[in-house]
Amino acid sequence: MNFYELYLRSFFDGNKDGIGDFKGLNEKLDYFTDLGIDTVWLLPIMTSPAFHGYTISDFFNVNPAYGSIEDLKQLLNNAHKKGLKFILDVPVNHCAVNSEWFQKALNGDSQYIDYFLWANEKTDTDEPRHWGGDKIWHKIKDKYFYGLFGPGSPDLNFENKKLWAEMKNVFKFWLDIGFDGFRLDAAKHIFDYDSENMIFKYQHEKNITFWKEMLSYIKSLKDDAIIVSEVWDDSSVVKKYEGVFEIGFNFPFSYDLKNSVKKESPSDFIKGLKNSMPDYLSQEKEIKTKSGNFLTNHDMTRLVSEMENSLEKAKLALSILYTLPGYPFIYYGEEIGMKGILESVNFTEDGEEPFQWYENGFGPGQTEWKGYKFNPPYSGFSEESEKKEENSMLSHTKRLLKFRKENQWITDSKIKIIKENENMTELCIYNGKKNFTCIYNFKPCELKIETSSDIIFSAGKTEKNYNSLLLGPYSMVVVAGK
Numbered sequence: 001m002n003f004y005e006l007y008l009r010s011f012f013d014g015n016k017d018g019i020g021d022f023k024g025l026n027e028k029l030d031y032f033t034d035l036g037i038d039t040v041w042l043l044p045i046m047t048s049p050a051f052h053g054y055t056i057s058d059f060f061n062v063n064p065a066y067g068s069i070e071d072l073k074q075l076l077n078n079a080h081k082k083g084l085k086f087i088l089d090v091p092v093n094h095c096a097v098n099s100e101w102f103q104k105a106l107n108g109d110s111q112y113i114d115y116f117l118w119a120n121e122k123t124d125t126d127e128p129r130h131w132g133g134d135k136i137w138h139k140i141k142d143k144y145f146y147g148l149f150g151p152g153s154p155d156l157n158f159e160n161k162k163l164w165a166e167m168k169n170v171f172k173f174w175l176d177i178g179f180d181g182f183r184l185d186a187a188k189h190i191f192d193y194d195s196e197n198m199i200f201k202y203q204h205e206k207n208i209t210f211w212k213e214m215l216s217y218i219k220s221l222k223d224d225a226i227i228v229s230e231v232w233d234d235s236s237v238v239k240k241y242e243g244v245f246e247i248g249f250n251f252p253f254s255y256d257l258k259n260s261v262k263k264e265s266p267s268d269f270i271k272g273l274k275n276s277m278p279d280y281l282s283q284e285k286e287i288k289t290k291s292g293n294f295l296t297n298h299d300m301t302r303l304v305s306e307m308e309n310s311l312e313k314a315k316l317a318l319s320i321l322y323t324l325p326g327y328p329f330i331y332y333g334e335e336i337g338m339k340g341i342l343e344s345v346n347f348t349e350d351g352e353e354p355f356q357w358y359e360n361g362f363g364p365g366q367t368e369w370k371g372y373k374f375n376p377p378y379s380g381f382s383e384e385s386e387k388k389e390e391n392s393m394l395s396h397t398k399r400l401l402k403f404r405k406e407n408q409w410i411t412d413s414k415i416k417i418i419k420e421n422e423n424m425t426e427l428c429i430y431n432g433k434k435n436f437t438c439i440y441n442f443k444p445c446e447l448k449i450e451t452s453s454d455i456i457f458s459a460g461k462t463e464k465n466y467n468s469l470l471l472g473p474y475s476m477v478v479v480a481g482k
């Protein structure tokens, strides 16, 4: 299953207001099927005062800028007819300041006061967030509320069981609309504040109990619901959630892979694999939560920018992504090499620029909700120009996704490290029945490799002469297994 992460506002405009919407997306469903995508992860689309949609004011409605519930149903219906699935990003950890729940709490409604966490005499209202140092307590009227992600998003207090029932209704509502599953936002944060001792503290066991109950409810409604969780942390924390979710984003993998390609370091790549995919390197280990592999997402600097504008390196990183086990995800715009540098996760606009359909920057459906900072017109990175070019990022990505679709078995395969030297790595990807060998050239020079095996797939400049193989700079090849 090939996943695509989509920011609707930046995609395709169906009503000429410059903002991407359901109608526009509906017109472009073939774009995904042509690209080789099976499932689209839609970033939050519920009513929200924020451009990113992660602070929700009404969990049971869509942002009117995107259209109506009917438009959404039609979109999902058409997608399903084309064999395309959609999962929805659901941030349940917090809501918006202007939500009915928070407003009622502020007005003293006793039922809702306990939906949130309020400072008391034990609270250190200056306690900083453990990343970035931002404040986690925010003053409103004469009190302070807990909001880990900022003053616009009061955390919900899941010690209150009523909220568990509310969230089950939320999941049911969106499944009934036609979604095929969910991306569970901020999964390690449901219980991250110890309200007895009034101090920030992850309570992973409690989180797991919460998610198990939500998941068994979701599965009771739709047994094939696709579930992807976001636990952004190092491998030791991610491991605590093993087996809870069907697919879990592998953040350490994302860093390790990008860094090794950027540094042209095969040994770092192997070290990274051992760190972030250890169970895939063992023949016996059962994989309880499949690795959600990705290079970037909306909270990160874009791939080409991360690779210091080297398209070859960006292509190699993608080639590796699509030849490894687990589920591969791509963030919208990466397939056309969009750029974007994020200075802070508190401001993601720079990574969410309008998708470039046209070389001149305008045309039917082009979104323009914000100006271009990183992706100006006539830069050679647009769907229009790249679809015609054999060597473009778009053509490269398309070929990789097609290869992956034809080899679905890779998802549940294992990895064996065959060879590693200062220039390249050679991996065997195998399951009980099939296998092949991937050779990645991490360097800007040509490499000569002795092999008599047939080439199954290649990306970049490669040449086969009887018993030897010439691998061009940053290229890769998949050859039949030994």
Ligand code: ACG
Binding pocket: 052, 054, 055, 091, 131, 149, 150, 153, 185, 186, 187, 230, 232, 233, 234, 235, 251, 252, 255, 298, 299, 345, 346, 347, 348
């Ligand atoms: C999700 C969404 C994000 C969204 C929210 C809130 C959550 O993708 O767009 O914000 O609904 C933390 C959370 C994540 C969260 C990001 C933004 N992402 O855990 O759930 O913040 C450290 C921390 C992580 C932290 C990360 C952020 O441990 O918890 O993610 O930093 O940079 C090594 C370490 C690892 C460390 C990294 C990076 O890998 O192992 O632990 O991670 O280095 O240093 C949205 C908006 C926000 C808005 C909010 C309300 O984007 O602007 O404020 O909504």
